[in-house]
Amino acid sequence: MPDPRDYPQAELLVTADWLFEKLEDPGLHIVDVRPPMPQFRIGYPWGHIPGAVYLDLMQIFSGRANGVPGTLGSPVEVATAVGLVGLAARDTVVVYDGQGGPAAAQVFWLLESLGFLDVRLLEGGWAAWQTSGRPISMEAPTVEPIETPGMPNAGRLATLDWILTRLEDPALVLVDARTRNEYDSGHIPGAVLLPWEESLESALVPRFRDAAALRHRFESAGVTPEKELVVYCLTGARSAHVYFTLRLLGYPSVRNYDGSWQEWGSRADTPKMR
Numbered sequence: 001m002p003d004p005r006d007y008p009q010a011e012l013l014v015t016a017d018w019l020f021e022k023l024e025d026p027g028l029h030i031v032d033v034r035p036p037m038p039q040f041r042i043g044y045p046w047g048h049i050p051g052a053v054y055l056d057l058m059q060i061f062s063g064r065a066n067g068v069p070g071t072l073g074s075p076v077e078v079a080t081a082v083g084l085v086g087l088a089a090r091d092t093v094v095v096y097d098g099q100g101g102p103a104a105a106q107v108f109w110l111l112e113s114l115g116f117l118d119v120r121l122l123e124g125g126w127a128a129w130q131t132s133g134r135p136i137s138m139e140a141p142t143v144e145p146i147e148t149p150g151m152p153n154a155g156r157l158a159t160l161d162w163i164l165t166r167l168e169d170p171a172l173v174l175v176d177a178r179t180r181n182e183y184d185s186g187h188i189p190g191a192v193l194l195p196w197e198e199s200l201e202s203a204l205v206p207r208f209r210d211a212a213a214l215r216h217r218f219e220s221a222g223v224t225p226e227k228e229l230v231v232y233c234l235t236g237a238r239s240a241h242v243y244f245t246l247r248l249l250g251y252p253s254v255r256n257y258d259g260s261w262q263e264w265g266s267r268a269d270t271p272k273m274r
Contacts, residue, residue, distance in 0.1 A: 009249070012248050014122055015122075020134050023051060028051075029053070030052035031087070032053065032096060033055050033103045033107055035057070049136070050137040050139075055082070061106070068259050071236065072110075072258050082110075085143055088148070092118045095111075096126055097125045100206040102240060104122070113156040127204065155255070157256065171228050172228045176193050188232065188264055190273075198217065215249060225250070229246060232256075233261065236260045
């Protein structure tokens, strides 16, 4: 069963035990987004969850669409990369990484933007799978490429222009997921600081805080469910983790700013605060 910690959208977060029981499900696709590190023999080629495919985020967040490093490539480029690993919008997709969630959450956000209806995160990622003593594979599954649609759900994406036209809108709340030092060095006017890692309990295997604690944290900062929410960081990965956390809590209107501070902070025509 998905995690029972009283999250309104608890099905979005799965455990290693749940995933192990579903490994033979033909409708399940597991996605590993850990970048290979040959010098340490770490990453997909040196061990992954059985049946998982490797999705190279450098092929997706290439920055070739708008010239901002770390942002989405063109719709065709993104759809091709996703289709090459056989992901279809009708499938159940579980994503994991090795850094506590931001990279996996960025793919969660991406796939929701592409119209996928059942995307989930493995809580604790690779560390959770390893410490649970589950089987590890070094074999890459045979995958038949498919056609994947390109970015049909614009309601999940915030752009610079979209934010600029709404900065004075009281219904909009901007959430900065970076560190205090980054925020103090410059941020989008009106943004509230909520560092992404504060949604997790401090442990060897990262684990989300319970729903009541998370709701209190967000609502105390004015991040309430009736607002239009935009999350950002430097390149859209840490903010995607906050995006996922808000989705887990059932917030209905959340967007990730793909360009984030890397774009906003470099432009002369954008207002900034310190």
